[in-house]
Amino acid sequence: MILPIITYPDKQLKTRSLEVTNFDGLLHRFLDDMYETMMSSNGIGLASIQVANPIRAIILCIPDEDGKQHKENLIEIINPVIHTPRGNVLYQEGCLSVPGFYEDVERYESLTLHYQDRHGEPCVLHATDLLSIAIQHEIDHLEGKLFIEKLSYYRRKKFEKEYKKAQKEKK
Numbered sequence: 126m127i128l129p130i131i132t133y134p135d136k137q138l139k140t141r142s143l144e145v146t147n148f149d150g151l152l153h154r155f156l157d158d159m160y161e162t163m164m165s166s167n168g169i170g171l172a173s174i175q176v177a178n179p180i181r182a183i184i185l186c187i188p189d190e191d192g193k194q195h196k197e198n199l200i201e202i203i204n205p206v207i208h209t210p211r212g213n214v215l216y217q218e219g220c221l222s223v224p225g226f227y228e229d230v231e232r233y234e235s236l237t238l239h240y241q242d243r244h245g246e247p248c249v250l251h252a253t254d255l256l257s258i259a260i261q262h263e264i265d266h267l268e269g270k271l272f273i274e275k276l277s278y279y280r281r282k283k284f285e286k287e288y289k290k291a292q293k294e295k296k
């Protein structure tokens with residue numbers, strides 16, 4: 126089932142998501158719905174709060190060298206914790222909750238991630254490149270933070286003006 130995606134400035138996006146403790150069929154169906162929702166919107170990453178469920182779950186499906194997303198590359202990440210972040214990179218980010226806007230954001234270049242899979246099994250992942258950036262973007266959602274909050278004062282002002290204008294034009 127495709128779920129509605131919450132968009133900025135909806136206040137729900139500011140919610141701090143809660144630890145997952147039940148790794149049951151309900152969670153599995155919800156993760157399947159998140160995947161369907163993300164793919165139907167051409168996303169590569171989605172946090173559960175973006176579909177109004179404040180639990181610490183994110184999914185990522187990074188495109189291959191062919192530019193296509195393959196389900197075997199889907200990563201379901203529950204209760205993530207970042208360890209040993211290293212280096213810094215600038216990358217132009219986008220977010221399904223901030224449609225139509227892309228901005229350069231600084232992130233760690235690489236990191237090690239500790240998390241649980243859909244069955245509650247502990248997992249460890251070393252991430253670099255876009256995977257590392259997308260993980261940080263999605264974990265920020267779990268803390269109620271959007272990438273636009275990392276912009277400078279002036280870039281944020283410009284964004285607010287342009288976003289409001291785009292919203293008005295949509296109506």
Ligand code: Y12
Nearest residue numbers: 167168169170218219220221224225258259262
């Ligand atoms: C850098 C950091 C984090 C990510 C992962 C999360 N972001 C996305 O998956 C964004 C997807 C996105 C898709 C859009 O829709 C289309 O391209 C058809 C989009 O465009 C509009 O909303 C108009 C914007 C964002 C990725 C990179």
Ligand code: CO
Nearest residue numbers: 219220221222
């Ligand atoms: Co996002």
